[in-house]
Amino acid sequence: MTLLASPCCKADLAALACTRCGQTYPSHGGVPVLLDEATRASAAHERFDAKYRGDDPDPWGYLDSAAEAMKYEFMVETISQLLPGRDAPVADIGCAQGLLAARLPELSTRAVAIDLSVHAVARLKGRLEVAAASALALPFYERSMQVLVLSDGLVSWGLDPQQRVAAVREAARALAPGGRAVFVEYLNPKRHHELTDAVRGGGLEIDRVHYLDDRLWYVTESMFRSLSGTRPYLAVARSRGWARALKGVSKLLGPKGSKHLCVVGRAG
Numbered sequence: 001m002t003l004l005a006s007p008c009c010k011a012d013l014a015a016l017a018c019t020r021c022g023q024t025y026p027s028h029g030g031v032p033v034l035l036d037e038a039t040r041a042s043a044a045h046e047r048f049d050a051k052y053r054g055d056d057p058d059p060w061g062y063l064d065s066a067a068e069a070m071k072y073e074f075m076v077e078t079i080s081q082l083l084p085g086r087d088a089p090v091a092d093i094g095c096a097q098g099l100l101a102a103r104l105p106e107l108s109t110r111a112v113a114i115d116l117s118v119h120a121v122a123r124l125k126g127r128l129e130v131a132a133a134s135a136l137a138l139p140f141y142e143r144s145m146q147v148l149v150l151s152d153g154l155v156s157w158g159l160d161p162q163q164r165v166a167a168v169r170e171a172a173r174a175l176a177p178g179g180r181a182v183f184v185e186y187l188n189p190k191r192h193h194e195l196t197d198a199v200r201g202g203g204l205e206i207d208r209v210h211y212l213d214d215r216l217w218y219v220t221e222s223m224f225r226s227l228s229g230t231r232p233y234l235a236v237a238r239s240r241g242w243a244r245a246l247k248g249v250s251k252l253l254g255p256k257g258s259k260h261l262c263v264v265g266r267a268g
C-alpha cells in the first residue's frame with residue numbers, strides 16, 4: 001500500500017488527483033511530482049533539479065569522502081535502532097540520488113524517498129517508493145510515519161528560519177505519536193544551535209543530539225582541496241583509517257570537534 005498522500009490536503013491520491021480538493025499533479029518518467037506550481041517554478045527547485053539533470057552519478061562529491069560514508073553508516077545504525085519493526089514506515093526527505101535511501105529497504109518494507117528534484121528521485125525508482133515533493137508540504141498522511149530523516153538538510157537547503165520551523169511542523173504532523181525525526185546538518189559548531197532551535201520551534205521534543213566528530217577531517221580536506229581529483233588526494237579522502245584517526249582527535253574537542261551533528265526529535 002502506498003505511503004503517499006496528496007501534499008495539499010493529506011488525502012488519498014487517485015490517478016494523481018487529490019480526492020479531497022481535486023488538485024492534480026503531473027508525473028515525470030513515471031515518478032509522481034507532488035509539488036505545487038509555485039514550488040515547481042521556484043529558483044530553489046531549478047537550482048537543485050539542475051544538479052541531477054545530467055548523468056553525474058555524484059553531484060555533491062560524496063562518493064570520494066570517507067567522512068560522508070561514515071555519516072551514512074551512522075544514520076543507518078541510528079534509524080535501525082529507532083524503527084520498532086520491519087513494517088514501520090520510514091521516509092528520507094531530501095534524499096538526493098539516494099545514498100541513504102537506497103539502504104532503507106534493508107531496514108523496513110515500508111520505505112519512501114522524496115526530494116524537491118524529480119531527476120534525483122528518478123534514480124531510485126524501482127528500489128523503494130519515490131516522489132518529488134517538498135519538506136514544506138509533505139505528501140504523507142497525518143500521524144502516519146514512524147521515522148523521518150532530513151539530512152543536509154534543514155539549514156543547508158537555504159530555507160529561512162520560519163520555513164525551517166514550518167518544515168519541522170510538517171514532520172511533526174506526519175509522525176505517529178512517539179515517532180522520531182532524524183535531522184543531520186553540516187554546520188560550523190557556532191551555528192549548531194540553528195538546527196536545535198528549529199527542531200524545538202517546530203514542536204518536537206529533542207530526544208538526543210549526536211556529534212559526528214568530523215571537524216578535523218573537513219579542515220584537512222579543505223587544506224588539500226586544490227589537489228582534489230589527484231590519486232594521493234583520493235587515497236587520503238577515501239581512507240577510513242585516516243578518517244577514524246582524525247575522528248579520535250576531534251572527539252577530544254567535544255561538540256566543537258564536529259561539523260555534522262544529528263538531532264533526534266520526538267513527536268508527542
Ligand SMILES: C[S@@+](CC[C@H](N)C(=O)[O-])C[C@H]1O[C@@H](n2cnc3c(N)ncnc32)[C@H](O)[C@@H]1O
Pocket residue numbers: 044048049060093094095096097099100114115116117120133134135136150151152153157
Ligand atoms: C546536499 S543534498 C543532501 C542529500 C542527502 N539527504 C544526504 O544527506 O546526503 C540536499 C538535497 O535536498 C533537496 N532539497 C532541497 N530543498 C528541499 C526541500 N524543500 N524539500 C525536499 N528536498 C529538498 C535537494 O534537491 C538535494 O537533493
Ligand SMILES: [Zn+2]
Pocket residue numbers: 006008009010011018019020021022023
Ligand atoms: Zn487537496
